[in-house]
Amino acid sequence: MPIQYVDLFAGIGGFRYAIEAAASKHNVKTECVFSSEIDTYAQKAYQANFEEIPYGDITKIDEKEIPKHDILLAGFPCQPFSIIGHQKGFDDTRGTLFFDIARILAAKKPKAFVLENVKMLVNHDGGKTMAKIKNVLNDLGYFFDLKVLNALDFGLPQKRERVFIVGYYKDVDYQFPEKSEKTFNLSEILEKKVDQKYYASEHIVQKRKSKHVTEHFPSIWHENKSGNISSYPYSCALRAGASYNYLLVNGERRLTPREMLRLQGFPEDFSIVVSDAQSRKQAGNSLPIPVAQAVIESLLPFLIEDKRDERRNQTKIITDHFEKNKKVYCA
DSSP states (O other): OOEEEEEETOTTTHHHHHHHHHHHHTTOOEEEEEEBOOOHHHHHHHHHHHSOOOBSOGGGSOGGGSOOOSEEEEOOOOTTGGGOOSSOGGGGGTTSTHHHHHHHHHHHOOSEEEEEEEGGGGGGGGGHHHHHHHHHHHHTTOEEEEEEEEGGGGTOSEEOEEEEEEEESSOOOOOOOOOOSOOOOHHHHSOSSOOGGGBOOHHHHHHHHHHOOOSOSSOEEEEOTTOOEEEESSEEOOOTTOOTTSEEETTTBOOOHHHHHHHTTOOTTOOOOSOHHHHHHHHHHSOOHHHHHHHHHHHHHHHHHHHHHHHHHHHHHHHHHHHHTHHHHHO
16 A cells, blocks of 8 residues: 655655655655646646646645545645735635645645745744744644755755745654765766856856856856855755856856756756756756655654554454354355
8 A cells, every 4th residue: 555645846756756765765655646726837737747737736736625534745836825814713714735745634634734835934923923823733643843954965966945844643753864874075066067158157157256266176056136145055045036157167157957966966867858947947946856755754653553554443343244254244
């Protein structure tokens, strides 16, 4: 019996890759019974790689029509938390996309969930936003914990800090994963030869290099909103809406779509079927797959044991029924 899951705000399938990789480590099968993604370009990429077109706008989907599942996965957008009201519990999230997760949890009652968001969510509005989310999850009867994890600690050369919220229908001793022993290597991410179109203009390159001298090679140079330049042997966080020259390899060229996908942990056989601009947006919106995989790997043993208990109970019910009616069956 496979572990069934739903993939909400699916993007280009980061969570899907993560749970499938985690399940393979535990030698169990998984089945995606429902996926949803509103962006048509992301839908196109998802279809190319999973042979499945996600459903569209989750706010328009009746939660009763979503199949039963064991675990809900959602890298939900953080906006618009600023419009959350001032009431308590479930109603406090109406008007936000977290509400759609909450109504699905309420209707389908999966055993577990894993949610991912930007780390600023933890302290947004002085902690009031997270307090409201906690109230909702408590009202729904879930035990849960959260932690900010950095992709740098899980073998990716990208400083990307994200909060993961892990919940279960009963109180289990869930432990977030420790840092990976695998170290990152920027050289493994970068392509040896890239098209000239990825190179910044000579004016921009000279301007950057006049402001900054790096100690690292290879390196990715980062320019912040104030115009300050820094460089590291890893990338700062990919951003969907960043300026065109926000990150420059060795201060000279932009990252290619394949390099951006590698920075998020996507496999080499991931099919790129959209423009460079859309690829940059998709990579910037995605989650770091090895981090999500490690989080799910730590959760799966509880789900696996529950599934085994279900099978044992079903077998006992069938056996007891047969024994009770043996004379009728064997007459």
